[in-house]
Amino acid sequence: MTHGPTLIQLRAFIAAAEAGSFGQAANALGLAPSSVSESVHALEQLRGEPLFRRSPRGITLTAAGERALPHARLAVQHSEDFTLALNGNGAALAGTLRVAAYRSLGVHLLPPVLSLLRRRHPHLRVQILDGTSGEGGEHLIEDGRADVAFTELTAHTSLFTLPVVEDQHVVVLPKRRLSRSLTWVDFQAQPLLLFPAHHACNAELHRHLHTFLTPDTVVEEVAEDEVMLSMVEHGLGWAVLPHLAALPLRQSLMTQPLPVPLARTLGVAIQPGRAGLPHTRAFLDALRMYRTTPEFGRLQKFLSE
Known part of the structure; x- marks a missing residue:
C-alpha cells in the first residue's frame, strides 16, 4: 500500500x-x-x-x-481546522491567528479590532502578514498562508467576505486656494506619484487613470506612502492614493477628489467554511463590535466627506 x-x-x-x-x-x-x-x-x-x-x-x-x-x-491548515472545530465548544482560544493587511488598514482599522480581540482572548496570538505585495491578501488566504485578510474586496471572489468601509481615492497636492474642481488636464503640469502597479491592490487605480490621462502625463511609482507625501510637500508632484493611506494628512497638504471618482471597498476575506472556526469567528465578533464604536463612526464619516 x-x-x-x-x-x-x-x-x-x-x-x-x-x-x-x-x-x-x-x-x-x-x-x-x-x-x-x-x-x-x-x-x-x-x-x-x-x-x-x-x-x-x-x-x-x-x-x-x-x-x-x-x-x-492547505493540507496542514485543514488538519489544524479539524482540531479547532473539535475544541471550539467553549474552550479558551490559544494558538495563532494569521491576519494579512495593507499598511493603511494595519494602521487605521486593524489595531482597534485586535485590541477588542485581545481583551476577550488574551492567549490568542496574532501574526500580521503583509497583504500589499505580490498578488495581495486574497491570494494569501487561498493558498493557506493567512487565516483572515483585511483587504480590498473584489467583485468576483470565491471567498467569504464582509464589507467594512468605502474608501475613495484622492489627489494629494500642496495646500492652496482652488477656484474649481480638478480636471484631467491639470495632471499634465507635474509628475503623478502612484503606488507600484505590479502590486495587485494598486492595479485597478492604474487602469482607471490610464483610461483618462493623456500619454504625455509623467507617472512615477513610489512604494512608501510617507515618501510619496514628502515628495508632494517638496513640489515633486501630486499623489493619487486611497484616502485612508493619506491619513493623518500633513498640514501643508490638501486632498481633492479625482475628476472621475474611484472607490475601493475594504473588508475581510476568509476561506469558505472557515468563518465558523473559533479563532476566525472571534476576529469577526471583534470587528463587528468595533463597527458599533464612536471611533469607527468618526473614521467612516471622515472618509465619506
Missing part, C-alpha cells in the same frame, strides 16, 4: 520553502536539521521528483515544489 505524506513531512517542506534552508527551517520547527532534510527527502521519494534545488547558498523550490507548496499549506 502506498502511503501519502504525513503532517510532519508537510510542515517540514513548508518551513524549508519559507526559510530557504533546512537549518533555519529546523530552528523554526524546533527539530534537528537532519529531521527536516529527511522529511523533505521522504516527500521527494513519494513521486521520485525533487522539490528543491540544493546549492551552497541554500535551497530553492523546483517547479514541482512550487506547484506542491500551496496544497501542502
